[in-house]
Amino acid sequence: MNKLKKLSEEMEKKFNDLVDLIKNKFMNKIIIILFGSRAKNYSHLMSDYDILIIYDNENSEIKKIIPELDFNKLRKLAYSNSTDLFIYDINMISELLEQKNTIILDAFYEGKLIFDGLNLYSKLKDQVSNFLIKNNLYKTDFGWKIN
16 A cells, blocks of 8 residues: 555656646746546546646747747656646637637636636636536536537
8 A cells, every 4th residue: 555655646746846847848927727537536546637738829938938848748758747738828718618629628617726827717717617608518427518
């Protein structure tokens, strides 16, 4: 049992280190949301971490570093830490909502905010909530349904 606990603690530390690295890469100008089984406390030792990263490409500082960021390298690092990364420009959120993108729906509906360097999480969460109401969408154990 001690080995399992130690492994779990190591995974948690790797995840937290990855989050810190991501925050630093994006100069804290991002929103990070944990979603999926880890956010809902339904996880087990082998569960991965699902995180949504939203960045503001209009931010001049971010625009300078985006070409330098190697998203594939970041994703490989995340994958080696049992983390699935979903990275979107904030300007894509409305379009993704209209497409009923389940990553966006899940992250804002039942995800846990890890970091909000853009101070826009509440506004985006309200936007998603209003979208769900307007479109009569609700979450079931099997996915999203239209009422």
